[in-house]
Amino acid sequence: MSSWVRATALWLCTMAMISWAATLPEGLAELGRPATGGEIAAWDIDVRPDFVGLPPGSGDVWAGEEIWLAQCASCHGDFGDSNEIFAPLVLGNITDEDIATGRVASLTDPAVTRTTLMKVPTLSTLWDYIYRAMPWNAPKSLSPDEVYALVAYLLNLGYVVDDDFVLSDTNMAETQARMPNRNGMSLDHGLWSVSGVPDVTGSSCTADCDVAVTVTSSLPAYAMNAHGNLAEQVRDWGPSPGLWTATETGKETAAEPEQLAAANAAVEAAVAPEAALNVGGCSGCHQMAGQLVGPGFDAIRTKYAGKEHAAYLRDKIVNGGAGVWGSMPMPPMPTVGEDALQQIVAWLTSGEE
Amino acid sequence: MASDAEQGQLQAAPESFLSKDLVENISRDGINPGRRSLLQGAFTAAAASMVAPSLMADDDPDIVNLPTWTRSLGKPVVANPYGQPSPYEANIVRRQSPGLTRTDQSSVSFTPLQNLFGMITPSGLHFERHHQGWVDIDPRRHKLMINGLVDTPLVFTMEELLRMPSVSRIHFLECGANTGLEWGNVAVPTVQYSHGMLSASEFTGVPVSLLLERAGFDRKRANVLLAEGADGSSMTRTINLENALDDALVAYGQNGEMLRPENGYPLRLVVPGVQGVSWVKWLRRLEVGDTPWATKDEVAHYVDLMPDGTHRQYTSIQEAKSVITAPSGGQKLLKQGYYDITGLAWSGRGTAEKVEVSVDGGRNWRPARLEGPILPKALTRFHCDWVWQGEEALLQSRVTDSTGYIQPSRAQLVAVRGTRSIYHNNAIQTWRVGADGEVHNVQLG
Numbered sequence: 001m002s003s004w005v006r007a008t009a010l011w012l013c014t015m016a017m018i019s020w021a022a023t024l025p026e027g028l029a030e031l032g033r034p035a036t037g038g039e040i041a042a043w044d045i046d047v048r049p050d051f052v053g054l055p056p057g058s059g060d061v062w063a064g065e066e067i068w069l070a071q072c073a074s075c076h077g078d079f080g081d082s083n084e085i086f087a088p089l090v091l092g093n094i095t096d097e098d099i100a101t102g103r104v105a106s107l108t109d110p111a112v113t114r115t116t117l118m119k120v121p122t123l124s125t126l127w128d129y130i131y132r133a134m135p136w137n138a139p140k141s142l143s144p145d146e147v148y149a150l151v152a153y154l155l156n157l158g159y160v161v162d163d164d165f166v167l168s169d170t171n172m173a174e175t176q177a178r179m180p181n182r183n184g185m186s187l188d189h190g191l192w193s194v195s196g197v198p199d200v201t202g203s204s205c206t207a208d209c210d211v212a213v214t215v216t217s218s219l220p221a222y223a224m225n226a227h228g229n230l231a232e233q234v235r236d237w238g239p240s241p242g243l244w245t246a247t248e249t250g251k252e253t254a255a256e257p258e259q260l261a262a263a264n265a266a267v268e269a270a271v272a273p274e275a276a277l278n279v280g281g282c283s284g285c286h287q288m289a290g291q292l293v294g295p296g297f298d299a300i301r302t303k304y305a306g307k308e309h310a311a312y313l314r315d316k317i318v319n320g321g322a323g324v325w326g327s328m329p330m331p332p333m334p335t336v337g338e339d340a341l342q343q344i345v346a347w348l349t350s351g352e353e
Numbered sequence: 354m355a356s357d358a359e360q361g362q363l364q365a366a367p368e369s370f371l372s373k374d375l376v377e378n379i380s381r382d383g384i385n386p387g388r389r390s391l392l393q394g395a396f397t398a399a400a401a402s403m404v405a406p407s408l409m410a411d412d413d414p415d416i417v418n419l420p421t422w423t424r425s426l427g428k429p430v431v432a433n434p435y436g437q438p439s440p441y442e443a444n445i446v447r448r449q450s451p452g453l454t455r456t457d458q459s460s461v462s463f464t465p466l467q468n469l470f471g472m473i474t475p476s477g478l479h480f481e482r483h484h485q486g487w488v489d490i491d492p493r494r495h496k497l498m499i500n501g502l503v504d505t506p507l508v509f510t511m512e513e514l515l516r517m518p519s520v521s522r523i524h525f526l527e528c529g530a531n532t533g534l535e536w537g538n539v540a541v542p543t544v545q546y547s548h549g550m551l552s553a554s555e556f557t558g559v560p561v562s563l564l565l566e567r568a569g570f571d572r573k574r575a576n577v578l579l580a581e582g583a584d585g586s587s588m589t590r591t592i593n594l595e596n597a598l599d600d601a602l603v604a605y606g607q608n609g610e611m612l613r614p615e616n617g618y619p620l621r622l623v624v625p626g627v628q629g630v631s632w633v634k635w636l637r638r639l640e641v642g643d644t645p646w647a648t649k650d651e652v653a654h655y656v657d658l659m660p661d662g663t664h665r666q667y668t669s670i671q672e673a674k675s676v677i678t679a680p681s682g683g684q685k686l687l688k689q690g691y692y693d694i695t696g697l698a699w700s701g702r703g704t705a706e707k708v709e710v711s712v713d714g715g716r717n718w719r720p721a722r723l724e725g726p727i728l729p730k731a732l733t734r735f736h737c738d739w740v741w742q743g744e745e746a747l748l749q750s751r752v753t754d755s756t757g758y759i760q761p762s763r764a765q766l767v768a769v770r771g772t773r774s775i776y777h778n779n780a781i782q783t784w785r786v787g788a789d790g791e792v793h794n795v796q797l798g
Contacts, residue, residue, distance in 0.1 A: 025518060028563075032508065034507060040506055046581070185663065206718040212798050219540075223542075227541060227542055234468060
């Protein structure tokens with residue numbers, strides 16, 4: 001990676017300019033204690049592009065598929081192509097040509113959805129990230145072998161490796177050489193260092209400047225309310241209050257005080273248990289109304305109105321399960337705090353609107 | 354004569370017209386028939402003294418008829434042990450942009466810039482960007498580790514960090530994706546959504562340089578730092594050692610109190626001038642290294658797509674930018690006459706030296722008045738007098754920073770970077786004021 005060498009050299013130059021006062025105040029050396037080997041091992045799990053930090057292990061595409069379907073597919077789709085919870089990780093759009101050149105050609109095409117695999121130049125990144133942060137709702141629960149298997153499966157979905165491929169610490173470098181966008185990054189810009197050279201400059205003209213002043217883009221009337229009623233988002237007694245964008249006709253007028261009062265009251269009535277749900281991580285899979293990964297809370301509340309359902313729901317939330325709403329399993333959620341759990345269960349069974 | 358009842362206000366009877374003796378009597382013996390008539394007498398007398406004077410045509414009833422709050426006993430101290438904004442400010446809150454993200458834990462909430470003053474963002478209105486939700490961390494159990502190219506890898510407790518020499522500095526914090534929705538076309542109605550991934554606070558903490566010195570970092574080989582969070586995402590970002598040694602802080606304080614949980618309680622990295630994602634929240638570890646880590650948010654996101662299909666990687670510095678916050682999109686000028694056009698200017702490379710304002714879409718510019726103090730890598734508030742006479746206007750602001758860099762127009766920026774890079778959109782913003790006083794977000798061409 002010659003660009004690395006170049007950039008590193010550049011950074012070293014900027015380093016040399018720093019004047020450095022190397023005196024510690026007296027007594028400061030007593031603050032902080034040496035980290036133990038075990039502590040460093042527990043936290044220092046990062047893997048660099050040169051694979052420093054990579055633990056030994058291996059996993060194949062088939063094992064990866066199995067783990068994927070159990071632990072990842074609910075959010076990312078069976079083939080990593082879902083757009084429900086996050087942007088697609090893989091779509092079948094990487095070509096042999098991309099793999100040969102290390103540049104994903106379709107990145108210049110605005111009509112093509114940019115997937116993770118189209119962008120990521122470094123295999124280490126996928127390994128590092130899945131190990132530290134996935135599954136999203138239970139990060140750091142995967143073993144190194146499972147991560148090797150999952151990375152192998154993702155690469156297989158992107159046609160980077162074959163069905164019988166086994167990824168291990170010994171063939172990561174070789175596999176890196178097949179990463180479809182491995183040559184797609186540029187460090188040739190001025191935004192890394194404070195003293196970097198800008199690529200764009202503005203104009204200093206102050207009078208009769210030759211600039212186009214035709215409006216080429218503005219929000220269409222139907223989109224004015226897409227962010228909610230603007231009248232409720234601006235200080236309503238100030239010199240320039242918000243436009244009332246919530247009328248049926250979409251007509252905008254300055255807000256009337258009664259409209260504002262009514263709207264504020266509506267907001268207050270709808271706020272109740274969301275904090276607990278957000279902290280519990282439930283909203284990643286459940287929304288208030290309508291199916292997401294799991295059923296909508298509206299449907300759950302209709303089905304389980306009544307205190308007699310409390311014990312069942314409590315158990316289901318803590319231990320997970322499948323088959324009531326479909327084949328998608330709800331993972332166990334053991335980390336939800338007792339208070340939050342009580343609040344959630346009380347709300348789910350309360351039956352009121 | 355407009356009475357309180359006509360104004361629709363319910364009013365508690367004033368308590369202080371009862372004589373001290375009477376109150377003591379009542380609290381001792383309760384109300385008996387004799388005392389009840391005494392009480393009634395007192396009420397009648399109080400009511401008589403409260404009769405409002407007659408209202409003349411030009412009189413403002415809010416002045417002439419003394420309002421409730423002027424004629425009643427207020428609430429006690431610590432009614433709110435932690436103070437809250439007035440209920441009349443309920444509109445001024447952080448908000449999400451619907452449809453921008455698919456979940457609420459990997460998401461953004463925007464700061465309501467349209468109604469804030471000065472150069473500091475109230476902590477409770479600081480924008481949020483989380484990748485895996487936010488967490489409540491017990492400060493007694495939170496540790497900071499420093500390892501990598503150091504003589505001695507170290508662990509610090511929060512107690513130790515709070516004992517160390519600290520500094521307090523005011524800096525802006527802008528997400529690299531701020532204004533990212535507007536690359537292709539106008540997509541959002543107000544400055545909250547177009548520029549609200551921007552906040553500024555006074556941060557208090559320990560200089561990173563001091564901690565690295567304490568650990569004895571390898572001056573010859575060290576080149577970069579890895580910062581890592583303690584949350585589920587354990588967010589990692591590579592930090593330029595140049596920034597780290599210059600003015601970066603390991604911060605625990607924000608605007609005089611501890612950091613808010615959404616902003617990284619109890620510890621976050623502060624890297625002035627650099628995009629927000631590098632200011633790792635819930636900071637648990639700094640690793641000194643000699644080559645960048647290419648973490649997830651350095652290869653799949655926070656990379657700027659250029660028209661030729663390459664991504665610029667490690668784009669970090671937030672270049673000079675300014676925006677008019679009032680009047681701004683989604684507002685309405687109710688009257689003609691004087692307006693204070695006001696906004697914010699900032700630069701990740703130094704100070705905002707000069708701000709100019711145009712009301713005709715950039716044909717003519719005049720200097721704005723900058724409010725002090727003007728600090729490096731902080732927000733600078735600007736003002737410009739304007740008399741609006743009902744004409745159509747195109748409001749713009751343009752900053753020049755201390756390096757001489759001038760904020761580009763949208764056309765100038767797009768000519769180099771195209772419209773698909775998502776990050777680092779620092780183009781001049783245009784608000785169109787219509788003859789009807791309505792202000793709309795527009796782009797010119």
